Amino acid sequence: MNPFDNLTAQENEALLKFPAYIALLAAYSDDKLDEVEKAAAVNFTHIKTFTADPLLKDFYLATEKVIEKNITEIDASFPVDKDEKVEKINKELIHLESIANKLGPEFMKVMKQSMLSFKEHVAKAHRSSLVDFIFQVPIKGLTD
Secondary structure: OOHHHHOOHHHHHHHOOHHHHHHHHHHHHHOOOOHHHHHHHHHHHHHHHHHOOHHHHHHHHHHHHHHHHHHHHHHHHOOOOHHHHHHHHHHHHHHHHHHHHOOOHHHHHHHHHHHHHHHHHHHOOOOOHHHHHHOOOOOOOOOO
16 A cells, blocks of 8 residues: 555645755755756655665655756745745745654654755765765765
8 A cells, every 4th residue: 555645636746845845955055056956856866766765665756757846846936035945944844744744653754864865965965076085984074
């Protein structure tokens, strides 16, 4: 049984925007979304279709089809002010979490872990692979 069958069509559509909001939250740490961050979110969604917890496989397969559109549309709908953007995202994340909670505690646990890794990946989108090659061991303040 697909856990998403317990949700309405509107709830399913809203839940598929979860990674887009997480990506935008990470991107707005420097005031705006750029193409590198957007590409990182789209590519990471594709990778997640293969690497995510089995509970999230169907979620990422569906998200992969709409992530780019969702990011673009959500970003375009936001005000210019960074604080207002972050406030709107936080309100929407609370709403999305209430939807995800309907899918059970195990689903919610893996979803939260996955969204955290998603945010970290997008936040590091501008980090140079040269830094990773030269400094193979993480150095606080330099590689994180």
